[in-house]
Amino acid sequence: MTLSKREFKFEVQSVIDARAEMKAALRTAFHHGELRLFYQPQVDVQGCLIGAEALLRWPQREGQPISPAEFIPLAEESGLIIPIGQ
Numbered sequence: 001m002t003l004s005k006r007e008f009k010f011e012v013q014s015v016i017d018a019r020a021e022m023k024a025a026l027r028t029a030f031h032h033g034e035l036r037l038f039y040q041p042q043v044d045v046q047g048c049l050i051g052a053e054a055l056l057r058w059p060q061r062e063g064q065p066i067s068p069a070e071f072i073p074l075a076e077e078s079g080l081i082i083p084i085g086q
Contacts (some may be wrong), residue, residue, distance in 0.1 A: 034060070
């Protein structure tokens with residue numbers, strides 16, 4: 001199926017709008033303390049604790065978390081990644 005110019009523009013604009021909405025929602029989530037930090041233990045081959053990995057989660061969408069693969073790039077683009085990390 002080939003999209004017309006008008007359909008293509010609509011599709012592109014829809015993607016741009018969705019990204020802008022997600023960036024705004026992320027900024028709001030950050031300022032309202034909605035991002036959650038979890039620690040995943042790291043163990044060596046003997047099972048001894050050697051550290052922990054910090055995992056950032058954004059619980060939203062009817063209880064379903066938004067994937068970090070979705071919101072981390074937006075945090076980087078919007079300049080929120082540094083404040084989030086702090």
